[in-house]
Amino acid sequence: xxxxxxxxxxxxxxxxxxxxxxxxxxxxxxxxxxxxxxxxxxxxxxxxxxxxxxxxxxxxxxxxxxxxxxxxxxxxxxxxxxxxxxxxxxxxxxxxxxxxxxxxxxxxxxxxxxxxxxxxxxxxxxxxxxxxxxxxxxxxxxxxxxxxxxxxxxxxxxxxxxxxxxxxxxxxxxxxxxxxxxxxxxxxxxxxxxxxxxxxxxxxxxxxxxxxxxxxxxxxxxxxxxxxxxxxxxxxxxxxxxxxxxxxxxxxxxxxxxxxxxxxxxxxxxxxxxxxxxxxxxxxxxxxx
Amino acid sequence: xxxxxxxxxxxxxxxxxxxxxxxxxxxxxxxxxxxxxxxxxxxxxxxxxxxxxxxxxxxxxxxxxxxxxxxxxxxxxxxxxxxxxxxxxxxxxxxxxxxxxxxxxxxxxxxxxxxxxxxxxxxxxxxxxxxxxxxxxxxxxxxxxxxxxxxxxxxxxxxxxxxxxxxxxxxxxxxxxxxxxxxxxxxxxxxxxxxxxxxxxxxxxxxxxxxxxxxxxxxxxxxxxxxxxxxxxxxxxxxxxxxxxxxxxxxxxxxx
Numbered sequence: 001x002x003x004x005x006x007x008x009x010x011x012x013x014x015x016x017x018x019x020x021x022x023x024x025x026x027x028x029x030x031x032x033x034x035x036x037x038x039x040x041x042x043x044x045x046x047x048x049x050x051x052x053x054x055x056x057x058x059x060x061x062x063x064x065x066x067x068x069x070x071x072x073x074x075x076x077x078x079x080x081x082x083x084x085x086x087x088x089x090x091x092x093x094x095x096x097x098x099x100x101x102x103x104x105x106x107x108x109x110x111x112x113x114x115x116x117x118x119x120x121x122x123x124x125x126x127x128x129x130x131x132x133x134x135x136x137x138x139x140x141x142x143x144x145x146x147x148x149x150x151x152x153x154x155x156x157x158x159x160x161x162x163x164x165x166x167x168x169x170x171x172x173x174x175x176x177x178x179x180x181x182x183x184x185x186x187x188x189x190x191x192x193x194x195x196x197x198x199x200x201x202x203x204x205x206x207x208x209x210x211x212x213x214x215x216x217x218x219x220x221x222x223x224x225x226x227x228x229x230x231x232x233x234x235x236x237x238x239x240x241x242x243x244x245x246x247x248x249x250x251x252x253x254x255x256x257x258x259x260x261x262x263x264x265x266x267x268x269x270x271x272x273x274x275x276x277x278x279x280x281x282x283x284x285x286x287x288x289x
Numbered sequence: 290x291x292x293x294x295x296x297x298x299x300x301x302x303x304x305x306x307x308x309x310x311x312x313x314x315x316x317x318x319x320x321x322x323x324x325x326x327x328x329x330x331x332x333x334x335x336x337x338x339x340x341x342x343x344x345x346x347x348x349x350x351x352x353x354x355x356x357x358x359x360x361x362x363x364x365x366x367x368x369x370x371x372x373x374x375x376x377x378x379x380x381x382x383x384x385x386x387x388x389x390x391x392x393x394x395x396x397x398x399x400x401x402x403x404x405x406x407x408x409x410x411x412x413x414x415x416x417x418x419x420x421x422x423x424x425x426x427x428x429x430x431x432x433x434x435x436x437x438x439x440x441x442x443x444x445x446x447x448x449x450x451x452x453x454x455x456x457x458x459x460x461x462x463x464x465x466x467x468x469x470x471x472x473x474x475x476x477x478x479x480x481x482x483x484x485x486x487x488x489x490x491x492x493x494x495x496x497x498x499x500x501x502x503x504x505x506x507x508x509x510x511x512x513x514x515x516x517x518x519x520x521x522x523x524x525x526x527x528x529x530x531x532x533x534x535x536x537x538x539x540x541x542x543x544x545x
Contacts, residue, residue: 148403151403151404151405152403155402155403155409156388156391156392156395156402156413156416157402157403159381159385159388159389159392160389160392162378162380162381162385163378163381163389163392165380166377166378166379166380166381167376167377167378167379169340169360169376170372170376170378171378171389172340172359172360172361172364173338173340173360173361173364173369173370174361174364174369174389174390174392174393174452174456175361175364175365175392175393175456176361176389176392177361178361230380
């Protein structure tokens with residue numbers, strides 16, 4: 001039973017990182033991404049491949065994977081971020097499908113069988129094979145990502161991003177280099193999603209395209225929206241709820257999608273800004289008006 | 290010469306929104322830009338700050354051409370503006386809106402800004418203090434922590450001006466600052482604009498409220514159908530036959 005809870009906590013931690021990264025794009029910069037799982041997958045596959053075939057030590061594999069996803073984010077962002085929201089949605093959706101197809105059809109990625117035998121991380125001689133240790137590693141990563149993104153959104157860069165979200169043209173007129181900001185945030189978000197992917201791959205030790213398809217992109221999007229766009233605390237809450245809820249509702253597995261749907265529809269009716277709203281890390285929503 | 294506009298043309302298909310416009314703004318002056326609806330005033334603003342590419346013509350800021358520069362590069366060179374339909378960052382507080390105007394003055398590099406360094410904290414505190422000063426200039430210091438979209442219309446207008454002032458622009462373009470304001474709010478606005486004049490700011494103002502324009506501007510340019518039909522001090526403009534014609538119609542079209 002304890003193992004099961006640890007398992008849930010590790011997965012929830014990984015989802016928190018994924019959700020925060022997507023929230024940077026959606027909630028802060030106001031851009032759309034429907035293919036975020038692609039970056040998650042690229043991170044997982046890169047790390048898995050270099051670990052299994054080239055026997056990269058974990059820190060090096062992690063660095064390689066995060067850099068690769070950052071480059072992919074940059075490569076996708078450069079030509080597409082000039083597009084308006086609806087077009088960007090289609091492009092990112094397409095990107096997600098393409099990455100899924102590539103992973104499914106390449107020989108090196110193992111096609112539908114995926115990659116097996118991804119080693120548990122060893123950092124400075126310390127193995128993270130056991131669940132409690134892995135949870136420690138994940139928590140450390142979550143805290144680092146949270147610290148980094150918190151500082152970022154609280155800085156003037158965060159203000160610039162929110163300015164772009166609220167009024168892109170006005171942001172430009174105020175001297176904010178909007179294309180550079182959008183590309184930078186897209187690249188950073190991709191890198192963080194890649195980190196989540198690395199943590200997933202080395203935990204489960206087996207990956208195949210199924211874990212990184214459209215449904216994962218949509219799930220991450222739901223986590224962002226449920227918790228609150230533009231709220232880091234919201235990303236934590238959203239990721240926790242949607243990674244724990246399916247386990248609690250396992251008995252009603254057949255009705256799971258129905259419950260998700262009802263949950264989201266209810267949310268959009270009663271609290272469209274998400275559970276935590278836009279209040280960053282604040283508990284103001286608990287106070288009475 | 291702070292701003293120089295040289296034979297600017299902007300055609301939208303067959304419509305000549307701006308048809309060979311030339312004028313200049315002197316440093317420290319308040320120049321009015323008036324004309325009937327559809328005369329090309331806002332198009333002129335949009336071309337000056339780079340939101341629209343001109344069909345032909347050149348714009349110089351402090352003697353250097355700014356043609357082809359993006360709006361954010363032009364902002365860096367000292368241009369700021371407000372919009373006819375107020376465009377605040379609605380997801381931010383009043384104070385944050387003004388702080389956004391400080392973007393160009395932020396000292397830290399990309400990575401430095403996210404580190405908890407004393408230098409960064411000091412810069413942020415200083416920016417906040419300065420933003421509060423702009424807010425008290427426009428009379429909104431008491432609303433700093435309110436959401437920007439909770440302000441009344443007239444207050445939103447003044448917030449937009451405070452945000453533009455925070456950019457410390459060399460030239461501020463105001464697009465119909467009195468539009469939609471009630472007489473009381475217009476009066477407050479006139480007091481504010483008079484303060485800006487005392488501060489020595491250079492303003493280019495589009496406005497329909499003639500009382501405000503005549504009282505505020507040292508010089509006025511009149512646009513009609515994309516062309517400059519008159520320019521000069523307010524007293525001359527009021528008597529100018531072509532201006533009267535543009536606004537009131539021609540004298541010889543008498544009603545029988």
